[in-house]
Amino acid sequence: MTTLPTRRDEAWRYADIDAVARLWPLAAPERINVAAGDTAARHLIVDAAQGATEIRQFAINLDKGAKFDFHVLALGGAYGRIELDVILHEGADFNLGGVILGNDDQILEIVTTVNHVEPGATSRQTIRAVMADKATGTYLGKVAVARGAQHTDSVQSFKAMLLGRAATANAKPELEIYADDVKCAHGAAIGELDAMGLFYLESRGLTPADAKRLMLQAFVAGVFDGAEAEEELQAAALAKLGELV
Amino acid sequence: MEFLSKDQLVKMLNINNLHTAIGDKEILKGLSLKINAGEIHAIMGPNGAGKSTLTYTLGGRPGYEVTSGAVEFDGQDLLTLAPHERAAAGLFLGFQYPVEIPGVSNVQFLREALNAQRKLRGEAPLSGGEFLKVARAQADAMGMNMDMLKRPVNVGFSGGEKKRNEMVQMGILDPKLAILDETDSGLDIDALRVVGEGINRVMRKPDKAVLLITHYQRLLDYVQPDFVHVLAAGRIVKSGGPELALELEREGYAEIAA
Numbered sequence: 001m002t003t004l005p006t007r008r009d010e011a012w013r014y015a016d017i018d019a020v021a022r023l024w025p026l027a028a029p030e031r032i033n034v035a036a037g038d039t040a041a042r043h044l045i046v047d048a049a050q051g052a053t054e055i056r057q058f059a060i061n062l063d064k065g066a067k068f069d070f071h072v073l074a075l076g077g078a079y080g081r082i083e084l085d086v087i088l089h090e091g092a093d094f095n096l097g098g099v100i101l102g103n104d105d106q107i108l109e110i111v112t113t114v115n116h117v118e119p120g121a122t123s124r125q126t127i128r129a130v131m132a133d134k135a136t137g138t139y140l141g142k143v144a145v146a147r148g149a150q151h152t153d154s155v156q157s158f159k160a161m162l163l164g165r166a167a168t169a170n171a172k173p174e175l176e177i178y179a180d181d182v183k184c185a186h187g188a189a190i191g192e193l194d195a196m197g198l199f200y201l202e203s204r205g206l207t208p209a210d211a212k213r214l215m216l217q218a219f220v221a222g223v224f225d226g227a228e229a230e231e232e233l234q235a236a237a238l239a240k241l242g243e244l245v
Numbered sequence: 246m247e248f249l250s251k252d253q254l255v256k257m258l259n260i261n262n263l264h265t266a267i268g269d270k271e272i273l274k275g276l277s278l279k280i281n282a283g284e285i286h287a288i289m290g291p292n293g294a295g296k297s298t299l300t301y302t303l304g305g306r307p308g309y310e311v312t313s314g315a316v317e318f319d320g321q322d323l324l325t326l327a328p329h330e331r332a333a334a335g336l337f338l339g340f341q342y343p344v345e346i347p348g349v350s351n352v353q354f355l356r357e358a359l360n361a362q363r364k365l366r367g368e369a370p371l372s373g374g375e376f377l378k379v380a381r382a383q384a385d386a387m388g389m390n391m392d393m394l395k396r397p398v399n400v401g402f403s404g405g406e407k408k409r410n411e412m413v414q415m416g417i418l419d420p421k422l423a424i425l426d427e428t429d430s431g432l433d434i435d436a437l438r439v440v441g442e443g444i445n446r447v448m449r450k451p452d453k454a455v456l457l458i459t460h461y462q463r464l465l466d467y468v469q470p471d472f473v474h475v476l477a478a479g480r481i482v483k484s485g486g487p488e489l490a491l492e493l494e495r496e497g498y499a500e501i502a503a
Contacts (some may be wrong), residue, residue: 194308200344201354203304204414205332205362213356218348218397 009085014138014170016107019053019079029057029085034066034092041069041228045051045236046108048077057083062092062121070094071227074108075101086114088121097223098127100133100160101231101240102167109138116145116152116182123153128220129160131167132244138170143184146176150183160190161219162213163244212245255282255328255423256317257454265295265302271312272298274479280422280454287465289458290476291498296458297341299476300426304338305331319421331359333365335421337414343407346398350408352380352391354398355417374434383416387443412443423448424456429464441467441475451485462494475501476497 003022003112005012020026024025034040048054054077062068066089074080086094094114102108114123129137160169173186193215201211217238224233258280265273272295280286290296302309303316305328316323321334344353360370371379384394387409399407408428415423425444429437445468448455457468465473465487473489474481475498483501484491493501 056293101438153341194344197346199304199306199328200346201349201358202328203306203338203340204355204418205329205333205365206354206358207329207361208327210357210361211329214349214354215346218346221348 002245004180011111014107014109014136014140015081016053019107020055021097023053023055026055027058029059029083030073032058032060032068034060034062034068036063036089037065038063039067041071043071043075043227043229043233044082045233046072046074046076046080046082047236048080048151050076050078052077053079055079055081055083058085060084060094062086062094064089064118065091065173067093068095069097069228071097071224071225071229071233072110073099073101073233073236074110075099075236077108080106080108080191081162082110082112084110084112085187086112086123087193088114088116088118088123089117089157090120092121094121094123096123096125097123097227098139099220099223100129100131100139101220101237101244102129102137103132104135104242105133106135107138108135109140109152110134111138111140113142114154115146116143116149116154118146119152121149121152123155125156126223127156127158128223129169130163130216130220130241130244131159131169134162134164134166134168139188140170140172140174141186142174142176143186145175145179145184147178149179150181152179152184154182154184156186158188159219161216162190162192184223200213209245213241216241216245253315255452257282257284258323258456259315259317260303261315261317263299263302263316264312265298266312267298267308272479273302275314276476276480278386280456282421282454283451284471285455285457285468286472286474287450287459287470288474288476288481289459289490289493289498290322292460294304294476295479296476297426300338300341300424300458303331303336303424304328318337329361330365332418332420333362337418337420337423339408339415339423339425341427342401342431343411344400344442345400345402347400351394351396351398352377355380355414359418359468377429380413380417383413386416386446387413388439389413405433405436408432408440409436409443412447416443416447419447421452422454422456424458426458427460428457429459429461437464438467444468462490465490
């Protein structure tokens with residue numbers, strides 16, 4: 001993209017355009033290439049200083065039979081954005097686990113385009129968001145299945161927990177399918193903590209904050225299971241959850 | 246058990262003219278009840294009498310608004326305490342429908358809960374090892390294995406397993422007063438016996454007390470109450486000894502509460 005996006009651009013509709021303008025023009029996306037048959041894993045924690053902006057863009061290519069696990073955690077900065085453009089060749093396997101944790105006025109987003117360009121590739125995206133105060137968390141996920149990319153298997157799952165009336169979560173799983181023998185599942189749910197569950201935990205002696213933290217920890221925990229740097233991701237998420245409750 | 250003369254009785258719970266409303270609807274309409282240490286009381290009553298409302302009011306569930314009356318628990322004004330403070334003060338609620346909490350393991354939750362209570366009481370926290378020892382003993386006593394205790398709270402448990410899990414929690418938390426809301430519902434005969442024995446083992450002690458809330462006499466075959474009360478339309482309408490439960494079972498609530 002050479003011109004500054006506006007909120008009329010679908011992929012930027014919930015972005016903080018002023019913050020983007022301050023960083024414009026953006027550096028070229030970081031390229032990740034996983035060669036045929038190879039396996040790779042990465043993790044990323046977007047933890048910009050308070051008030052700062054961080055935009056991380058990736059162009060990811062998985063050759064035939066390649067496997068790539070990416071785990072991302074967005075929790076810092078006034079505006080944080082993780083954007084992935086993924087190309088999956090025959091039989092490739094892409095897994096994204098993402099967690100968004102925001103409070104105050106933070107705007108945090110994960111935007112993905114996963115292109116199944118050849119047959120038999122799988123992609124799995126699991127995103128969990130917990131938003132407090134006036135924060136906004138967004139997942140825009142597009143899965144594009146090219147003509148001839150038969151036996152594509154793709155899943156998008158987004159769940160968000162809102163801790164306050166002024167918090168926002170946006171979800172838009174999007175499918176563009178030009179093949180006729182594919183499995184493309186998507187689900188999105190936005191809710192709040194179960195009041196009866198909280199009372200149950202508190203009736204056993206947990207403080208209201210600890211009861212919330214425990215339930216939120218459970219809500220996001222599975223995303224980082226088996227991740228590269230799992231402990232680092234879990235610890236960072238836990239510390240931020242402590243600020244949210 | 247050692248018998249105490251009247252002036253030696255240690256007051257545990259004193260409910261005086263309690264009125265509770267949910268929204269605009271008054272459910273408890275002047276309920277009074279005194280429970281001393283060492284006593285087991287049973288409250289029986291028809292559906293809609295206010296049994297669960299009494300449980301939740303004493304536990305401090307949000308939405309159960311006390312409009313008048315007072316509750317003293319072990320010398321403290323219970324109604325000014327938050328739910329977790331009531332737990333630390335020694336109150337335990339056995340839920341009629343124990344809540345499933347996906348992703349949160351029983352042991353992790355119970356250790357945090359017990360240590361949170363100990364902290365409020367100014368006691369040192371239990372280490373992981375110390376806690377597991379206590380947990381294992383309580384689980385064994387209720388016929389639950391540690392694998393079940395490591396699973397997410399109540400998720401995938403049968404009705405009977407959930408109730409046994411409540412008793413394991415009660416054993417670990419070791420409260421002064423247990424309020425058990427229809428702990429017998431959903432139990433088969435064998436589970437009923439195990440749960441009944443659990444209540445006796447943990448709670449039938451001179452410095453503890455139990456309030457059993459139940460529809461049926463059958464749990465009282467295993468846990469002998471000292472006093473039985475009939476709750477109807479938001480107040481206690483009749484009190485007596487264990488024979489009252491049998492009378493209720495025979496005659497029905499309509500006859501007795503009328």
